[in-house]
Amino acid sequence: DAGVTQSPTHLIKTRGQQVTLRCSPKSGHDTVSWYQQALGQGPQFIFQYYEEEERQRGNFPDRFSGHQFPNYSSELNVNALLLGDSALYLCASSPDRYYEQYFGPGTRLTVT
Template sequence: DAGVTQSPTHLIKTRGQQVTLRCSPKSGHDTVSWYQQALGQGPQFIFQYYEEEERQRGNFPDRFSGHQFPNYSSELNVNALLLGDSALYLCASSPLGPYGYTFGSGTRLTVV
């Protein structure tokens, strides 16, 4: 089992552009969450998807949006990129329930 896989691993974008990050959950997991981790900080919860719907959302603007597909994979979209969006974006999957998450290695986004 490959666990949680994310693509791409690194990405450089220009301020104002749009970006899409992708995540495939661990086999058997149906819930996908996205986190933003700035340098020197803990991960911050962006949102969670279950059954193709946004189930819960953290304190992030509408520029951050997502999608979950029938095979449980997910995308994170960020519009109108700001320099402050530069961070490591982590995807985590779990079964629905208090089982703890399995994290991917992340996508390092740099906005210039």
């Protein structure tokens, strides 16, 4: 049974560019959450998708947007990248909203 997968593993972008990160949830999970983790800190909640809709959103600007597809996979889009967007972006899936989240390995985004 495959766990949560994310792609790409690493990404380097330039300020002002746009980026799309992808996530496939664990089999049987229909809820996907995205987190941003800066070096040495705990993950910060970006938003959560359920039934292809954004259910909850953390304190992140509109430059951060997402999408969930009918097969429950999800994308995170970040526009107009800033240096401060450099972080590990984690996707987590769960069978019941936020309960017992299963995390993917993350995508390391570096903005130069």
